[in-house]
Amino acid sequence: MSKAATRVGATPTKRLAEDGGASRLSSSLHSLSLRSPSKSTSTPAFADSSSDICPVCKSSRYLNPNMKFLVNPECYHKMCESCVDRIFSHGPAPCPIAGCKRTLRKAKFRNQTFEDLRVEREVDIRRRVAKILNKTEEDFDTLLNYNNYLETVETTTFNLIYKIDVEATERRLQAFAEVQRAEALSTLPASQASKIRSVSSTQQITDSKQESSTDRVVLKKSAGQRKVPSSSMSTPDPFSGAENGDVDSGFNFHGLKKRVAPEPEKPYDPYGGWSVEPQYFILQDDYDVEWLKHTKDEVKNAAGGYDMKDFYTRALCDAFSGFGVFIDEEMTARDNQASGDAVIGTQTAAAVAAGGRDVHMDDLF
Amino acid sequence: MKLTEDDLYRSSTQFKHWSFTPEQLASQRLKTNITASERVKAAVKRQRAQRLRQQDTASTSESERNGSGIENGGNTPIPMDKEVNCLTVAEEQKLVNTFCERAIDLGTFFKFPTEVIATGVQYLRRFYLYNSPMTYEPQTISRSAMFIANKTEGHHLTLEKYAAGLTKTSTEQVLAPEYLIVQALRFHFDVRHPFRGLKGGHLEMVEMAKGNAAILPTLGKSAKELQAEMQKLPRKAGGPPTNTTIKDLEKRVTEAYGHASHILKTAAILTDSYFLYTPSQTWLSAHLLADEPLTHFYISSKFPPPATSNPTYTKLLSKLRECAALLSSHRSFTSSSTSKEEKEAREKKEQAEVQQLIKKLRHCRDPDKMDLVKLNKAQKRDAAEGGQLEESKAKRRKLEREGYQKEADEFWGPELPKMENGAKAN
Numbered sequence: 001m002s003k004a005a006t007r008v009g010a011t012p013t014k015r016l017a018e019d020g021g022a023s024r025l026s027s028s029l030h031s032l033s034l035r036s037p038s039k040s041t042s043t044p045a046f047a048d049s050s051s052d053i054c055p056v057c058k059s060s061r062y063l064n065p066n067m068k069f070l071v072n073p074e075c076y077h078k079m080c081e082s083c084v085d086r087i088f089s090h091g092p093a094p095c096p097i098a099g100c101k102r103t104l105r106k107a108k109f110r111n112q113t114f115e116d117l118r119v120e121r122e123v124d125i126r127r128r129v130a131k132i133l134n135k136t137e138e139d140f141d142t143l144l145n146y147n148n149y150l151e152t153v154e155t156t157t158f159n160l161i162y163k164i165d166v167e168a169t170e171r172r173l174q175a176f177a178e179v180q181r182a183e184a185l186s187t188l189p190a191s192q193a194s195k196i197r198s199v200s201s202t203q204q205i206t207d208s209k210q211e212s213s214t215d216r217v218v219l220k221k222s223a224g225q226r227k228v229p230s231s232s233m234s235t236p237d238p239f240s241g242a243e244n245g246d247v248d249s250g251f252n253f254h255g256l257k258k259r260v261a262p263e264p265e266k267p268y269d270p271y272g273g274w275s276v277e278p279q280y281f282i283l284q285d286d287y288d289v290e291w292l293k294h295t296k297d298e299v300k301n302a303a304g305g306y307d308m309k310d311f312y313t314r315a316l317c318d319a320f321s322g323f324g325v326f327i328d329e330e331m332t333a334r335d336n337q338a339s340g341d342a343v344i345g346t347q348t349a350a351a352v353a354a355g356g357r358d359v360h361m362d363d364l365f
Numbered sequence: 366m367k368l369t370e371d372d373l374y375r376s377s378t379q380f381k382h383w384s385f386t387p388e389q390l391a392s393q394r395l396k397t398n399i400t401a402s403e404r405v406k407a408a409v410k411r412q413r414a415q416r417l418r419q420q421d422t423a424s425t426s427e428s429e430r431n432g433s434g435i436e437n438g439g440n441t442p443i444p445m446d447k448e449v450n451c452l453t454v455a456e457e458q459k460l461v462n463t464f465c466e467r468a469i470d471l472g473t474f475f476k477f478p479t480e481v482i483a484t485g486v487q488y489l490r491r492f493y494l495y496n497s498p499m500t501y502e503p504q505t506i507s508r509s510a511m512f513i514a515n516k517t518e519g520h521h522l523t524l525e526k527y528a529a530g531l532t533k534t535s536t537e538q539v540l541a542p543e544y545l546i547v548q549a550l551r552f553h554f555d556v557r558h559p560f561r562g563l564k565g566g567h568l569e570m571v572e573m574a575k576g577n578a579a580i581l582p583t584l585g586k587s588a589k590e591l592q593a594e595m596q597k598l599p600r601k602a603g604g605p606p607t608n609t610t611i612k613d614l615e616k617r618v619t620e621a622y623g624h625a626s627h628i629l630k631t632a633a634i635l636t637d638s639y640f641l642y643t644p645s646q647t648w649l650s651a652h653l654l655a656d657e658p659l660t661h662f663y664i665s666s667k668f669p670p671p672a673t674s675n676p677t678y679t680k681l682l683s684k685l686r687e688c689a690a691l692l693s694s695h696r697s698f699t700s701s702s703t704s705k706e707e708k709e710a711r712e713k714k715e716q717a718e719v720q721q722l723i724k725k726l727r728h729c730r731d732p733d734k735m736d737l738v739k740l741n742k743a744q745k746r747d748a749a750e751g752g753q754l755e756e757s758k759a760k761r762r763k764l765e766r767e768g769y770q771k772e773a774d775e776f777w778g779p780e781l782p783k784m785e786n787g788a789k790a791n
Binding site for chain 1: 370386646667
């Protein structure tokens with residue numbers, strides 16, 4: 001590697017990149033990667049994960065100990081942070097690694113979690129599949145069906161990881177996700193559903209905006225690269241139209257239970273179902289009394305949200321709270337209840353009921 | 366799940382913990398008195414023995430005079446074998462009542478709202494249900510109780526202002542018995558007063574007099590019918606039916622309200638009515654004292670006719686009579702029959718009795734509970750002996766504090782340098 005770097009020279013490469021000559025850069029890089037002694041031919045991108053030299057700018061960790069490598073889940077090509085800044089800070093750009101023609105965005109770059117990039121990619125794919133195929137055992141009527149489902153999930157994941165029939169699998173996944181979303185919307189109450197729908201539609205709009213901006217950016221760049229993103233975007237379209245008729249749900253799982261709409265939430269009741277029902281009075285809307293006129297007319301009372309009705313309710317409720325409570329009767333009844341059928345002396349029961357059921361705190365003082 | 370007004374009252378702490386039958390109340394007071402006097406006697410005995418021992422060691426010559434000792438920190442020699450003459454329950458009760466009255470005076474002096482005064486007095490009464498004036502002096506307790514009532518009733522007053530208004534009282538003296546009182550109240554700060562209830566009843570009565578009240582459907586009468594009945598009410602119980610105009614009727618209702626309100630503010634809070642009756646019954650009794658026919662009429666409008674055959678009605682009425690008798694038995698209640706001289710003589714006699722009681726109380730105070738401020742301090746963490754902590758403890762405390770400061774500085778950074786004469790610097 002180092003030999004190759006010295007032969008081509010780090011400085012011209014850098015200058016080229018700064019000029020923005022994407023095609024020349026990529027071609028030079030391509031030659032570089034051709035010359036580099038790669039360990040495996042099938043997946044060159046993941047092979048050199050252990051190396052400490054940026055494949056783009058060839059600067060090494062030896063010279064710059066703070067160097068950080070980032071990957072983009074689009075193609076998993078590793079490059080150093082400064083390269084990412086340099087190439088992608090002005091918007092989406094094609095991957096600088098020779099032979100890779102994917103358009104990358106800066107925002108998608110991240111630190112790699114696993115040292116082996118193949119593992120990193122597999123984890124990403126599994127995560128994505130699990131998000132769409134997210135059934136649990138309770139969703140199936142028999143265990144066999146659930147196991148069949150798991151089998152399908154695993155097959156799909158395997159296909160995506162090992163790039164077998166990727167396009168068809170992707171399409172099925174998308175279709176299934178679409179169906180799931182529609183189903184979730186239909187079971188939701190109308191107001192919530194419309195909210196979610198509007199959110200998703202705005203998301204789509206922003207997505208498409210991003211796409212168009214990508215296209216525009218690419219247009220500005222060299223003409224040779226223009227085709228790449230647009231072709232990858234447009235390929236599934238003709239198929240989906242044709243296949244929508246037969247594989248419209250993507251996957252067909254046997255024994256999948258119908259989704260049941262959750263119970264609509266009831267309005268919150270702070271009193272937990274309790275209410276005060278006056279027994280001895282009926283509240284009037286207004287009471288015409290001399291000494292209340294002043295309070296009623298004062299603007300500052302109304303401004304604070306003070307309602308005269310609150311006072312009326314409280315005053316009348318106070319007037320009759322304990323109207324039919326006869327203390328001596330109820331206290332003796334409570335005493336009897338406290339002593340119960342036990343043979344405890346009534347004296348102790350009286351002492352207990354007399355309000356001194358806690359420890360005699362007099363002794364505490 | 367529905368709650369009636371009575372259920373609401375049954376859920377209050379006043380009903381649950383501070384309502385008693387008269388017998389319960391009497392037995393509780395007796396119990397408090399007995400424990401308190403036993404404690405006073407024991408404490409005095411102990412103190413005398415201690416004094417005696419000190420005297421023995423100090424001077425052998427004085428030990429010959431075995432019959433004399435020193436009591437209560439005073440230097441007056443008192444014969445050793447004399448038993449402490451403790452207060453009786455009735456005397457205690459009288460003292461508490463006196464200090465409740467003084468608490469009202471205190472409240473009016475500070476211009477506290479009625480609720481605050483009433484709550485403070487009730488705190489005092491509740492406190493002395495489980496404590497004796499022999500243990501804790503009513504004067505100091507009443508001051509603190511009033512201050513607590515200010516806080517619980519949401520009437521803002523600074524401690525400094527309050528203490529400044531009182532003679533020879535420091536802020537510490539106000540605060541010292543605070544926790545004591547709160548504990549004796551069992552942390553039940555809510556006192557249900559009859560004042561707002563009286564206002565509510567008055568509102569309804571005025572509407573009835575005007576003939577547009579909302580009537581309970583069980584009564585089966587229209588508002589106009591009720592008004593007509595009300596106009597025929599006799600002036601006095603058992604008197605001939607009258608024919609008052611609506612205007613006079615309104616005036617009568619308002620007068621009754623004023624009278625009842627006065628009774629509630631004085632007699633009701635100074636008697637045991639809060640312990641024995643519900644606030645609703647209390648205000649109705651006060652109203653009964655003010656205008657009997659009107660109150661009868663009002664209560665009967667709350668029961669399906671004929672009200673007199675309703676057992677609850679008769680029971681309630683007898684309860685109200687009981688309560689009214691209790692309220693009118695208080696000396697602050699003046700009926701028209703008592704003359705001015707009679708009243709003054711009564712007051713004088715009362716004063717003399719109280720003075721004697723206070724004198725007696727001075728001799729039977731619990732010597733352990735004399736200095737509440739000191740007791741309060743002793744209860745606190747690392748009670749300071751004469752204002753000075755132990756040296757090693759103080760040192761350790763200082764080191765700890767410095768350590769915390771250092772830690773904080775490490776974390777937050779040191780304090781910013783103070784700008785000297787900030788504005789002028791520019």
